[in-house]
Amino acid sequence: MTCKRDDSDDEMLPKDQAESQLINESNGGSSGGGAVLKKGPWTSTEDAILVDYVKKHGEGNWNAVQKHSGLFRCGKSCRLRWANHLRPNLKKGAFTAEEEQVIIELHAKMGNKWARMAAHLPGRTDNEIKNYWNTRIKRRQRAGLPLYPPEVTVQAYQEDQLDQNTGGVDGEDRGQHDPLQSNNYDIPDVIFDNLSANQGILPYVPELPDISVSNMLLKGVGSSPYCTLPPMLPQQKRFRESTDLFPGSSGSVGNGFCSFEQFRDDTCHKVARSIGLSSPLDSDPTTKNSQSFGVIQGSHSLSNGNSSASEPTYGALKLELPSLQYTETDLGSWGTSLQRPLLESVDAFIQSPPPSGAFEADCSSPRNSGLLDALLHESKTLRSAKNRSSDKSSNSSSATPGDKADSSTLNICEPEWEDCGDPISPLGHSATSLFSECTPISACGSSLDEQPPAETFTGISVKSEPVDPALTLDMEKETTTRLNFSRPDVLLASDWLQQSSGYIKEQSIMSDAIATLLGDDLASDYKHLASGTSISSQGWGLNSCLWNNMPAVCQMSDHP
Template structure:
């Protein structure tokens, strides 16, 4: 920045309490304190002061160093720019990953996050996160890197592999413990508290997503759609949402938030801090994280959800739900995005079942949706769904991490060939299906096996035009709906259906 050359002097009083205190203590009442960018000379004065007197007692800086800065300003300048061992420059991939994990864990606790990132300041992390968040919001991408999600899977699987069944108390907290991170308990506590309020909050989960994802995503059909390398977990999320939603859209029996706006709706929305008109648009854009962020325009996870009028709900902090057929009620449309999942109260019959995937978050939504499809195909699909863990999924998980690290950001990068922004900008769409170009791009890019998909497509061709169109609306990127892409890739829906069906088959087969 050009602070060294910029000699702006605001010449205003430091109007916080420290400044006023300083005025009394230091150079006298009415001392005019400088604001604005620091000059090199000021830096030298501050450094000299700290070298002589050490850190702390910042209000004395003015007194002993001659700086016309309030103590707080001096402290910030020292902490953020002058103190030794500060690491400057761009964040490394590892740092970015840590930030994401830490943010998933603790929300906007920048200082605490900085404690985990040696040489980085809270301000730096905060700025990074905010800009990154905005960038990803624009791109319609989730805030959290896929490896964080993947880590969740692995943690959950590990727990399950040892006979542990995720439950409401522990299941959601486990996945970051590998790094000594822990999902903010308050998030889940709040959700629990809201169980009596929110009709769609289930008894906390009895089955881990882990039991499903490795199977489904590792299965051959998913190796196509979500290849074993899973090069982009953003896509993983969004694509998941896409093909999940595809299975049910044709039913026209989903339950958008504003359609089931019962007495609890307001409370629900308030609870999640999502009561914003923006959410509709955000939801329509197809990313839960994106939507969450948009809900307040400036995300904050530092608050409890229950009080989070300003809060962002990290995607990872969405509770897992019970995994099962969940009655016979038509599921809500996943294409409404996870925001709707969070927003939407249950349809009445779903409420009767006592649990719902609506609040389950992405993974559980996937679980639910796939299983629902499985139920539709096979009414006896109440088999145990967590009885085994498929090794293909393991492969997918292990191999994915390496690739995500770089490709995730590349994909998120609007300038990237995989970036969504440029495409979306080029093809402004009015979509209500919550899908993005990313889904299709991912599919096209990483499936790498169109032949196989084609064969699957042949097997699971849409049964009706309506279904086909519905599926298309859900599964194709928005751009396809409003452009010639539609024709070009109009069979994508059937592929998705095939994938989804295979997923349910896998589940049922377990």
């Protein structure tokens, strides 16, 4: 092993390359037998050596590179270098608009599966895509924009539904079904068609979102995975960005929010009632308490340009999240229509927050880890096994594999759950999309993703049918239905849901699944909550808890 040094390259190195030449001890230096491996930036000489090696020996067996080429790099490093920079046919340079669109679409569908995404983008590497996405996230986070354009979310969800419905993939298979691995996965040609349709339409007065906002306002704080708060931006900068978001003029911003104020007094109220919720504006002190929680969760609204005296408090609550979890933009979207008066209670809340466990638990929620995914999958499996063994058909009309009803109901809930296993999946961001409509933002970004959400979910507008008096004959079921509707995801899915008249059953299934997951004690808590009226105001919170981490359920169950 010649102790090769790339002196010739040093001249090409950044000024600190000398430091990069630091030869660090490699922990994986099995092949070198104590050989010291180089870390840091690659030199052109190293590149050449690696390229040469790969030409001769092909890819793979990276640990052998060091042995055979004299390159003092660990196999990992070689592989990475090759894959990300030296591999032929690599596309360099900025992503094209098409690529960006594809990435957004893919990410909406599969989350942080960079390698898989890269497979759909010839010449692009996972690392590149990852970096792009992280950058994009930050950008949008700063801008207070939702992570996805609503259409993307809907599109992704629709495709999911289509995949299931047409593919006949039942719940069991679904767990292993990877839409992207199926041949019929197509990236929609038209995703952003509507993006500009509504551009400039302000004030934005979506109906549905506020339903969920109501729930948000009413839910307990501990339930939120979205406890990430807007990044602490210097006031000036935030203002600047805010104004950037409203290219028209600052006045338009004001108008937009003005109407939101009206909206909250009006539509929100009605909507909340229509779905059996107490209005967030009801001056019930206890409710208000919850509201303050909701504000926390939705506090991102402020980053949309709605400044508030509460802003500084964000710092106090600023929490670190793994890179991709923040649906902070979602958060912001959700909170877009939050009431300013409530913000005051944010401060109160912040000063006396709930037990730290609440936040910690949620902030470290496995949302990003797919744990919920796993749990739900397990639940599903358990349920399935249970059904098989006891042939109990309490909530399904038949037990055929195709069991349209059952599988569809499951599909309605599960696809998004599965997808939600990913931090930023269609349903994980359905709320984003939904509430992004609340965001009176007329984006001025140049790239597609900077465009404001434009299309309203007219189809979703307060699908109150489920809580139509006709359904009140079964209060418990109705309550669970409310529970269901308290989930923005479900609201998003209501387009489909409304066609399937399976609301109650779905909730029943959901309930069962949860019961299975929680075990008897927690399940009884859950059911108790779910059957009580209080759940209508906490349904989302509870669901959210379940969504994000089970322990939080306990906490919620203690909620008055």
